Amino acid sequence: QVQLVESGGGLVQAGGSLRLSCAASGRTFSSYVMAWFRQAPGKEREFVAAINRSGGSTHADSVQGRFTISRDNAKNTVYLQMNNLKPEDTAVYYCAATIGSYYYTAASRYEDWGQGTQVTVSS
Numbered sequence: 001q002v003q004l005v006e007s008g009g010g011l012v013q014a015g016g017s018l019r020l021s022c023a024a025s026g027r028t029f030s031s032y033v034m035a036w037f038r039q040a041p042g043k044e045r046e047f048v049a050a051i052n053r054s055g056g057s058t059h060a061d062s063v064q065g066r067f068t069i070s071r072d073n074a075k076n077t078v079y080l081q082m083n084n085l086k087p088e089d090t091a092v093y094y095c096a097a098t099i100g101s102y103y104y105t106a107a108s109r110y111e112d113w114g115q116g117t118q119v120t121v122s123s
Contacts, residue, residue: 022095
């Protein structure tokens with residue numbers, strides 16, 4: 001099990017940028033597949049991006065070209081760089097982790113979750 005703590009959320013105008021960070025505890029961070037999900041009010045949690053142990057990544061179509069997931073295994077941290085933010089990106093963003101060799105887009109594949117960080121994009 002790994003403990004996850006997100007940071008970096010906030011209020012930003014449309015077109016602006018934010019970088020989310022997720023710090024993980026434990027010494028086996030490099031073994032984890034990491035992902036970001038988000039949940040807007042009244043909506044189901046949705047996949048945003050995932051990155052595997054070797055740095056291979058995938059992004060949801062809705063954020064492709066605007067968001068980038070990355071990881072720094074030396075710092076036990078995964079990042080989500082969000083550029084050209086839109087009001088529809090407003091949500092609570094969650095970091096998730098699971099042991100594996102590939103990246104997964106289904107929330108059910110992830111065992112450990114952070115508490116979430118709010119991102120609000122104003123128009």
